[in-house]
Amino acid sequence: MIEVSSSRRGGLHLRDVSLDVPFDHFGGNGSLGGTEQRTLHVFARIMATEAKSTKPYLVFLQGGPGFEAPRPTTPVGSSSWQARALEDFQVVLLDQRGTGRSSPIGSVAGTITGLIEPTGDPHAIAEQLSHYRANSIVEDAELLRSELGIEKWSLLGQSFGGFTALRYVSAYSESLDEVYFTGGLPAIGADPATVYATTWEGMKRKSEQHYRAFPGDREKMARLADLASVKGGIALPGGARATTERLRLLGHYLGASDGPEKLHHLLDLDTASAAFRHDLAASIPFSGRNPLYAVIHESCWADGTSTEWAARRAMPADVRADPTLLAGEHAGPESFTEDPELAPFADVAEVIAGRQWPKLYDVDALGASTVRGAAAVYFEDAYVPQEQSLATAALLDGVKPWVTNEYEHNGLRADGYRVLDRLISLARDC
Numbered sequence: 568m569i570e571v572s573s574s575r576r577g578g579l580h581l582r583d584v585s586l587d588v589p590f591d592h593f594g595g596n597g598s599l600g601g602t603e604q605r606t607l608h609v610f611a612r613i614m615a616t617e618a619k620s621t622k623p624y625l626v627f628l629q630g631g632p633g634f635e636a637p638r639p640t641t642p643v644g645s646s647s648w649q650a651r652a653l654e655d656f657q658v659v660l661l662d663q664r665g666t667g668r669s670s671p672i673g674s675v676a677g678t679i680t681g682l683i684e685p686t687g688d689p690h691a692i693a694e695q696l697s698h699y700r701a702n703s704i705v706e707d708a709e710l711l712r713s714e715l716g717i718e719k720w721s722l723l724g725q726s727f728g729g730f731t732a733l734r735y736v737s738a739y740s741e742s743l744d745e746v747y748f749t750g751g752l753p754a755i756g757a758d759p760a761t762v763y764a765t766t767w768e769g770m771k772r773k774s775e776q777h778y779r780a781f782p783g784d785r786e787k788m789a790r791l792a793d794l795a796s797v798k799g800g801i802a803l804p805g806g807a808r809a810t811t812e813r814l815r816l817l818g819h820y821l822g823a824s825d826g827p828e829k830l831h832h833l834l835d836l837d838t839a840s841a842a843f844r845h846d847l848a849a850s851i852p853f854s855g856r857n858p859l860y861a862v863i864h865e866s867c868w869a870d871g872t873s874t875e876w877a878a879r880r881a882m883p884a885d886v887r888a889d890p891t892l893l894a895g896e897h898a899g900p901e902s903f904t905e906d907p908e909l910a911p912f913a914d915v916a917e918v919i920a921g922r923q924w925p926k927l928y929d930v931d932a933l934g935a936s937t938v939r940g941a942a943a944v945y946f947e948d949a950y951v952p953q954e955q956s957l958a959t960a961a962l963l964d965g966v967k968p969w970v971t972n973e974y975e976h977n978g979l980r981a982d983g984y985r986v987l988d989r990l991i992s993l994a995r996d997c
Contacts (some may be wrong), residue, residue: 571610572865579653580620582613585668586714590683591698592706605683609707609993612667614639614649615657623744624720626708627665628663628728632699632867633859635667636660648723648983655991656721663731664707665699665859672699674855674908679915688915693922696915701927702729702738709739709844721745721940723987725948725979729753729942730927733959739811740936747990748942749979752956756930759877760869765952766895767883772947773821774893780827785891787834788814789994792890794838800905801838803848807906811890819852820891822949823977829933853898855908862896862919869924876920877902895949901964930962939965941990943979946972967993 571583590605615622629636636661643649654656662669672681679685682695712720721744724732729751737747754762778785792811795801800808811913817833820826832848836843848854854860865874878897886892886941903913938961944956953970960968969989978986 575618575989577643578616579639579641579643580615580618581639583610584613584711584715585610585709588664588707588710592703594708594739599916607664607670607683607707608668609662609670609711611659611661611711612636612639613655613657613659615791616653620657622655624658624659624715624717626659626661626720626722627652628661628704628724628731629666630721630726630728631666631856631857631860632663632701632863633666633672633726633861635662635669635671646982646984646988648979651987651991652723653945654973656765658914659711659720661708661711663699663704666857669707672696672859674858674911677907677911678913685976687807689918692912692915694920696859696919697866697922697924699859699863700866700924701727701734702925704731705735705738708735709742712742717745721747723747723749724749724751725749728953730867733933734927736936736938736963740932740938743938745991746938746940747987747994748940748966749943749986749990750943751946751950752942752944752959753870753929753951754866754955755959755962756870756872756926757868757955758872759865759874762868763881763897764879764883764953765887765954765960766897766950767878767881768816769947770821770895770897770948771883771886772894773947774818774891777821777827777830777893780889781834782864784834787892788817788891791834791838794808795890796885801847802844804845805848805907807848807854807908810846810901810905811853812894812899812901813905815890815892815894816851816853816897819895820850821893822895822975824975824981825977828976850855852896853902853906853909856904858909858912861898861902861909862916864896864898866919866922866924871924871927873923874920882950933962934964936963937965938963939994941967941969941993943986944968944970945973945974945976945978945992946970950976969993977986
């Protein structure tokens, strides 16, 4: 481990640490040539309220996949989850491999960057990107824990971060003291299409709720869909285009507590204006800023299965027929054909969609785990269905579910202090 720097800002003591880790934790170098073990660089920032704090550690596992950990701002907001976490813990903000300062994967000037072995072969690239799932992230974290000399630490997993936390419990429960999930208990062993079928039904309900709250928005979405259906879609800054299916992804706004108003304000803009085009481009998920989010997104649900464009397979007929019925995190091939920054990944994404993935979770190990914790399960979660989350929670004797309709999927961001405080109290019987 290399300690990059230590600093103090606004009452926070920060340590930046980095570690070289094996690229492939599970089988040498995979399909890479040669016998030399390849390594990646993994970065984390540790926040504490004292220079030599003796508080235990809490690792924050970011949602995604494909997004780096948040960067702390000072002073820490009094209503944030960080403020509550720092009362009890030192907080480890881990950039998951392929993101932020951890050997990031990207696309620059039409070329994929950050590959461990540069190549133009889609199959070879897909093989490399198969090492950026939750199982590899957990192995990186375990090496970091060992290098820091920590016997046990705790986890807070948001969304995909919860999937990663569940893998951690499955593989290394002896390394964990507590584990907290917020909107992040995945289905185990299911065809991802069954998960997406549930989320499509949820998005249909949320779409109708939105149009009841903002009656004019359905007509505006219909007009936008008409514009997007001709001339290759609505032209966006940077050369991207918004066709009907990419426009449908604006429904991701409906998965957050403040999202419906944001969607309404976007639709209120003049569609011919530069402001609208720029805001539309920024509002469509699956972009070149974090390409792993698009490329390996569906694979985060694959527990011993393939995906085969599961969200598209599960799309109901009435949604296909009505472009005003919106989508959430429903990735499809169009993201790669209509965005020049994602275009280099188009063939790779097709290979990944057909890949048979190994299992992520050991049901027996989860059942045997004694790690205590709690899970916020959001009743109307647009992305992680509560029915499947509760089925997974039933496997974890030490983890207590908190089912609530007070929050959407972004509960940790919207009211973080209260959400985390509730989970900590629940886990500790306070």
